[in-house]
Amino acid sequence: MTLDETRKNAVKNAINEHYAVISFKVDGTIKDANEKFLNLFSYKLDEIVDKHHKIFCEEEYIKSNEYKKFWNDLSNGKVQTEEFKRIKKNGESVFIQASYQPLKNEYNQVFEILKFAQDITNRKLQSLNYEAQINAINKSQATIEFDTNGIILTANDNFLKSMGYELNELIGKHHSIFCEKDYINSNEYKTFWERLKEGTFDTGKYIRVTKNGKKVWIQATYTPILDINNKPIKIVKFAQDITKLESIQKDVLTGLFISEKLILDIPENDKNNLAILSIDDFSFLNDFYGDEIANKFIIEFSKLLTSYLNDDYKIYRIYGAKFAILNWKLANNEFYETIYDFINYMKNTYIDLGIKKFNLVTTCGISYESNEKIIHTADIVNKFAKKQLKNILQYSEELNIEKKFEENIYWSEKISQALKEDRIIVYYQPIFNNKSNKIEKYESLVRLQDTNADIVSPYKFLEISKKSKQYIDITKKVIEKSFEKFKNFDYEFSINLTVEDILDKDLSNFLFSKIAEFDISNRLVIELVESEKITTYEPIYDFIAKIKDIGCKVAIDDFGTGYSNFEYLVKIDADFVKIDGSIIKRILEDENSLEIVKSIIQFCKKMNIKIIAEFVSNIELQEKVKELGITYSQGFYLGEPNKNLVDEKSI
Numbered sequence: 001m002t003l004d005e006t007r008k009n010a011v012k013n014a015i016n017e018h019y020a021v022i023s024f025k026v027d028g029t030i031k032d033a034n035e036k037f038l039n040l041f042s043y044k045l046d047e048i049v050d051k052h053h054k055i056f057c058e059e060e061y062i063k064s065n066e067y068k069k070f071w072n073d074l075s076n077g078k079v080q081t082e083e084f085k086r087i088k089k090n091g092e093s094v095f096i097q098a099s100y101q102p103l104k105n106e107y108n109q110v111f112e113i114l115k116f117a118q119d120i121t122n123r124k125l126q127s128l129n130y131e132a133q134i135n136a137i138n139k140s141q142a143t144i145e146f147d148t149n150g151i152i153l154t155a156n157d158n159f160l161k162s163m164g165y166e167l168n169e170l171i172g173k174h175h176s177i178f179c180e181k182d183y184i185n186s187n188e189y190k191t192f193w194e195r196l197k198e199g200t201f202d203t204g205k206y207i208r209v210t211k212n213g214k215k216v217w218i219q220a221t222y223t224p225i226l227d228i229n230n231k232p233i234k235i236v237k238f239a240q241d242i243t244k245l246e247s248i249q250k251d252v253l254t255g256l257f258i259s260e261k262l263i264l265d266i267p268e269n270d271k272n273n274l275a276i277l278s279i280d281d282f283s284f285l286n287d288f289y290g291d292e293i294a295n296k297f298i299i300e301f302s303k304l305l306t307s308y309l310n311d312d313y314k315i316y317r318i319y320g321a322k323f324a325i326l327n328w329k330l331a332n333n334e335f336y337e338t339i340y341d342f343i344n345y346m347k348n349t350y351i352d353l354g355i356k357k358f359n360l361v362t363t364c365g366i367s368y369e370s371n372e373k374i375i376h377t378a379d380i381v382n383k384f385a386k387k388q389l390k391n392i393l394q395y396s397e398e399l400n401i402e403k404k405f406e407e408n409i410y411w412s413e414k415i416s417q418a419l420k421e422d423r424i425i426v427y428y429q430p431i432f433n434n435k436s437n438k439i440e441k442y443e444s445l446v447r448l449q450d451t452n453a454d455i456v457s458p459y460k461f462l463e464i465s466k467k468s469k470q471y472i473d474i475t476k477k478v479i480e481k482s483f484e485k486f487k488n489f490d491y492e493f494s495i496n497l498t499v500e501d502i503l504d505k506d507l508s509n510f511l512f513s514k515i516a517e518f519d520i521s522n523r524l525v526i527e528l529v530e531s532e533k534i535t536t537y538e539p540i541y542d543f544i545a546k547i548k549d550i551g552c553k554v555a556i557d558d559f560g561t562g563y564s565n566f567e568y569l570v571k572i573d574a575d576f577v578k579i580d581g582s583i584i585k586r587i588l589e590d591e592n593s594l595e596i597v598k599s600i601i602q603f604c605k606k607m608n609i610k611i612i613a614e615f616v617s618n619i620e621l622q623e624k625v626k627e628l629g630i631t632y633s634q635g636f637y638l639g640e641p642n643k644n645l646v647d648e649k650s651i
Contacts, residue, residue, distance in 0.1 A: 015116070016034045016035070016036060017036070018118070019034075019036065019116045019117060019118060020033075020034065020036045020037035020040045020041075020096070020116075020117040020118070020119070021033065021034040021036070021037055021114070021115065021116055021117075022034070022037045022114075022115050022117075023112055023113065023114050023115070024053055024112070024113040024115070025112065025113075026074075026075050026110050026111065026112070026113065027052075027071075027075075028052050028053040028054070028071055028113075029050055029051070029052055029053075030048045030049055030050065030051050030052070030053065031049070031112070032045075032049070033045060033048060037117070040088075040094065040096075040117075040119055041056065041086070041088050041089060041094070042088050042089040042090055043089050047089075053071075054067075055087075056086040056087055057086065057087060058085070058087060074100055074102055074110070074113050075102075075110055076102075076110070077102045077104060077108075077110050078102070079099065079100065079101055079102065080098075080099070080100040081098070081099040081100070082097075082098075083095060083096070083097055083098075083120065083124070084096050084098055093121075094119065094121050095119075095120050095121045095123075095124035095125075096117040096118060096119060096120060096121075097117065097118045097120045098115055098116065098117035098118070099115070099116050099117075100113055100114075100115045101113070101114045101115070101116070141158060141238045141239060141240055142155075142156065142158040142159035142161075142162050142163075142218075142238075142239045142240065142241065143155065143156045143158070143159055143236065143237065143238050143239070144156070144159045144170075144236075144237050144239075145234055145235065145236050145237070146175055146234060146235040146237070147233075147234055147235075148196070148197045148224075148232050148233070148234065148235065149174075149193075149197075150174050150175040150176070150193055150235075151172060151173070151174055151175075152170045152171055152172065152173050152174070152175065153171065153234060154167070154171065155167060155170055159239070162210075162216070162239075162241045163178065163208070163210045163211060163216075164210045164211035164212055164214075165211050169211075175193075176189075178208040178209055178210075179208065179209060180207070180209060180215075196222055196224055196232070196235050197224075197232060198232070199224045199226060199230075199231070199232045200224070201221065201222060201223045201224060202221070202222040203220065203221040203222070204219075204220070205217060205218070205219055205220075205242070206218050206220055207252065215252050216241055216243045217241070217242050217243045217245075217252070218239045218240065218241055218242060218243075219239065219240050219242045220237055220238065220239035220240070221237065221238050221239075222235055222236075222237045223235065223236050223237070223238070249261060251316075251317040253295055253298060253299060253317070254298060254299055254302040254317050255302075256302055256306070256315050256316055256317045256323070257314060257315065257316040257317075258316055258317055258318070259316060259318045259319070259324070261316060262314075262316045262318075262324050262326060262375065263375070265314060265326060266326070266371050266374060266375070267371055268328075269328035269371075270371075271328060271368075272326060272327070272328050272368075272371065272374055273326070273327045273328070273330060273332060273335035273366070273368055274324060274325070274326055274327075274366070274367050274368075274374045274375065274378045275324065275325040275335075275339045275364050275365070275366045275378065276318070276322065276323075276324055276364065276365045276366075276378040276379050276381075276382040277305075277322070277323045277324070277325060277339075277343075277362055277363070277364045277382075278321055278322045278323070278362065278363050278364075278382060278386070279301060279321035279322075279360065279361070279362055280361040280362060280363055280386075281361065282294070282297075282320065282321035285297060285358065288566075288596075288599075289355070290566070290567045291567070293353055293355070296353050297351055297353060297358060298317075298321060300351045300353070301321075301351065301360065302315070302317065302323070304346075304349065304351075304360075305323065305325075305342075308342055308345065309325065309338070309342070312327055312329050312330065313325050313326065313327050314326040314327075322382075324375075324378070325339065332368050335366070335368075336366060336392075336394060339364055339366060339392065340392055343362055343364055343391050343392055346360040346361070346362050347359075347360070347361065361391075362391065363382060363385050363386045363390070363391060363392075364382065364385065364391065364392040364393070365378050365379065365380070365381035365382025365383070365384070365385050365392075365393055365394075365395065366378060366381065366392065366393070366394045366395065367381060367394070367395040368394075368395075369395060377395040378395065380395075380401050380404075381393050381394070381395040381399070381401065384399065384401050407464075408464050408467065408468070411460065411461050411464045412464055412465075412467075412468040412470065414448070414450075414461065415448070415461055415464070415465050415468065415470045415474070416468075416470065417451075418448050418449070419470065419473055419474070419477070423448060423449040423450075423451075424446065424447075424448060424449075424474055424477040424478075425446075425447050425448075425449050425455075425481070425643060426444050426445065426446060426447070426477075426478055426481045426482055426485065426643070427444075427445045427446075427447050427455075427641035427642055427643055428442040428443070428444060428445070428482075428485070428493070428641060428642060428643070428644075428645055429442060429443045429445060429634060429639060429640065429641040429642075430442055430634070430638060430639035430645075430646050431443060431612060431632050431633070431634045432632060432633050432634070432638050432639075433631065433632055434625065434626045434630065434631060434632060434633055435631065439491070439639070439646055440491070440492065440632070441491060441492040441493060441494065441525065441632070442486075442491055442492075442493045442494070442645065443493070443494045443496075443527070443634065444478055444481075444482040444485075444493060444494065444495045444496075445458070445496075445641045446458050446462070446474060446477075446478050447641075448460070448461055462474070466500065471498075471500060471501075472500070472501070472504050472506065472507050475497070475501050475507060476507065476510055478495055478496075479495060479510065479511055479514055480514065482495055483514055483515075483517075483518040483520055484518075485645075486520065486523065487518050487520065489645070490523070491523065491645070492523045492524075492525055492553070493523060493524065493525065494524075494525035494526070494527045494555060495524070495525075495526065495527065496527045496529050496557060497511075497526055497527065497528060497529065498529045499529075499540065502528075502539065502540060502543045503539055508543065512546075512550075515550065515552070521550045521551040521552050522551045522552075524552045524553070525552065525553045525554070525555050525575070525576065526544075526547055526552055526553070526554050526555070527555045527556075527557040527578065528540070528544075528554060528555065528556055528557060528572070528574075529557050529558065540572070541571060541572070544572055544573065548573065553575040553576065554572060554573070554574050554575050554576070555574060555575065555576035555577065555578055555612070556569060556572065556574045556576070556577050556578065557578050558578065558580040558614075559577045559578060559579055559580060559600065560579055560580045560582075560583045560596060560597075560600060566603055569603075569607070569609070570607065574609055575609065575610065576609065576610050576611070576612055576632075577600065577604050577609050577610075577611050577612070578611075578612040578613075578614050578634075579597060579600055579611060579612070579613055579614060579630075580614060580615075581614040581615025581635070582615070583596055583597060584597070584613045584614055584615050584616065584621070584625070585615050585617065585621065587621070587624060587628075588620060588621060588624060597628065598628070601628060601629060601630065605629075610631045610632065611630045611631055611632065612630075612631070612632040612633070612634055613625045613630045613632070613633050613634065613635075614634050614635060615634075615635050615636075616633045616634060616635030616636075616637050616638060617635050617636050617637050618637050619637065621635075621637070622635075622637055622638070
């Protein structure tokens with residue numbers, strides 16, 4: 001045997017040892033097969049010779065256009081190499097990595113098809129198993145991948161949804177966009193990434209920040225993925241949002257328990273003492289110093305509270321600047337004395353936040369009622385104490401606070417009847433331009449016309465309508481009647497919308513449909529009435545962007561005494577700021593009120609925001625407002641609200 005023949009035999013043996021080989025005629029009829037192929041598919045040679053290739057395929061695939069194309073391509077000389085699913089004699093599936101090689105004669109015609117295959121069934125099943133596991137993880141967990149420097153590579157839908165991002169907003173950004181500034185600059189964060197880069201995985205609970213600035217708790221594992229040299233090439237993070245679970249136990253800002261935990265704790269004792277404690281004028285601080293300073297104030301107050309009270313008391317942050325103190329060991333009078341002493345202690349205590357020292361004044365409502373009533377009664381007596389200008393008050397049926405609830409029911413019925421009988425009406429108050437001395441705008445103000453034709457102020461019924469879920473229907477009436485009133489006038493006019501209005505999809509859709517129907521967007525001003533109930537500003541910003549896109553303007557109502565601040569004012573991109581009347585009416589005799597107004601004017605001029613002074617009630621006040629350079633005035637001196645518009649355009 002020549003060397004060349006020996007070599008050919010060696011190659012043939014090597015192929016037969018490592019590959020399952022079968023040959024076909026051009027039409028797919030089987031000619032021959034080696035032992036490895038026969039063993040793989042559990043056939044004898046005489047069982048397959050002269051049979052068609054389709055005996056190894058599923059019925060659905062045989063009937064498909066894909067299968068026809070497969071053999072057409074082979075007969076035309078095109079090599080087919082990939083993974084294939086095939087069927088054994090006993091019906092079991094087998095996965096092969098195969099190459100179908102068309103053999104050509106001297107005329108370049110295909111005369112035979114030679115197939116080389118390897119069994120990859122175990123590898124394929126393992127791959128499918130891994131794929132199923134990955135799919136299961138992606139369905140149940142939030143996953144994100146980083147390179148070893150912390151740059152984001154990709155993230156799944158669960159992660160994007162939980163953090164409020166689109167994928168294109170994240171790719172190429174650093175992990176630090178999910179973290180608080182203090183943590184980013186800390187040695188802890190630096191060490192965190194150094195360890196991951198070295199290949200050390202990290203697991204635990206982490207606080208992270210969403211796109212809209214909301215803090216969330218996650219339970220996560222950061223796993224370094226290693227290459228063949230055992231070097232980390234990327235970091236995969238698997239996470240679950242546990243914010244709800246965590247919030248049941250602790251407040252993110254203060255570390256105190258929160259209201260959900262209070263609800264769980266009260267039933268553990270047959271008898272409880274409960275105090276609801278609120279910080280007076282906290283909204284002023286938040287208005288003029290912003291969220292960061294306000295949050296520091298809350299943190300420092302909570303530290304004072306926890307250091308003053310011992311372990312016999314459980315302390316909770318309900319929301320904002322409202323706290324709860326629970327005790328089940330002391331007699332009622334002992335509990336009262338402790339809380340009374342704390343409140344007096346607070347009167348002489350200041351919190352130093354660097355920019356200023358802030359005095360602490362608190363209001364407290366205390367209840368010893370049954371477990372079913374204790375939270376409710378402590379809360380309503382806290383509110384009652386605030387109205388009565390008392391620092392501390394104990395709940396008692398003799399206070400007749402419940403009578404207020406009877407009044408609420410009475411007014412709820414009145415509102416319902418007024419809506420049915422179309423007695424929700426709109427009055428219009430003129431807004432004067434102090435430069436031209438002419439009426440330029442009107443504000444739409446809701447009223448209720450009683451059955452005896454008396455006009456009822458909104459202060460009587462509007463807050464109750466929110467509790468009785470009639471508020472949205474009232475707002476719809478104001479929108480419809482205001483649009484109808486101004487459709488043939490050139491005046492700008494404003495309607496008031498609260499956060500509840502904006503977040504109500506039905507009302508929002510109603511508003512936009514009416515704007516389109518009346519074609520009135522270029523004359524409509526939305527006056528935004530903010531609320532302490534806001535948990536995120538993002539929906540507000542989205543609404544404002546949408547309303548301004550169609551040509552409407554935006555005003556911030558009651559600025560200076562509510563819950564808004566200058567940072568919020570900038571983000572809203574307001575066209576007008578209405579300085580609250582409680583400040584305006586004091587500027588002639590109160591230096592502090594005057595300074596507040598001046599600071600608002602200075603800021604608004606820089607931001608090109610026009611100012612409206614509310615509650616201008618006399619000529620002296622109007623002259624002062626004009627002297628300060630305020631663009632617009634509104635108040636009884638210039639025109640009371642009326643169902644008819646003022647005919648004359650000058651004072």
